[in-house]
Amino acid sequence: MLKKTSLLLVTTIATLGFSAISNAAITKYGVTVSECDFDYENEKFCTDGRLKSYAKVLKNRKPNFDGNKIIYMFETNESGYTGKTPYRLVVIDTKTKMVYPFGYALSDATDYNGKPIAVNKKGETINFDFNVNSNRFCFSGNIDAYRMSQSYEQGKPFCFKYDAAEHGLVREF
DSSP: OHHHHHHHHHHHHHHHHHHHHHTSOEEETTEEESOSOOTTOOOOTTSHHHHHHHHHHHHHOOOOBTTTEEEEEEEOOOSOOTTOOOEEEEEEETTTTEEEEOSOEEEOOBOTTSOBOOOSTTOOSOEEEOOTTOSEEEEESEEEOTTTOBOOBTTBOEEEEEETTTTEEEEEO
């Protein structure tokens, strides 16, 4: 009985240790990613391909956000979205070479029946608004996240500010 209890305890501790390690910061190709994935999300921010793309973006692009940062958006490779391909984004600090993943997937604005909704006068169903002179990122479209999804409301973009203490984008209400 003691042997079984000891084995169970060791297995539990090892499993917890491995799960904590799987989300630890990763450094490769000259960049460090602060978080590899989020609970209840399938997106992996620390794959070899993603790390290479962050390094390439850092090398080839100029800051486009908050003075010295780059917002890098990419189509998700996550398979849980039926009929749409949401975008994911990371904030890359060009000075520290840190990559901070954003916790939400962002997709085209749709109504409750899945019908596309225009978010601007151009008729676009998705719009991003940010620039190098501001720490504010706004998005018009739908937010896709586990238990936190939100649909676009006409004329009301979702806005976030970069919070240096949080090392990421924090929602403005």
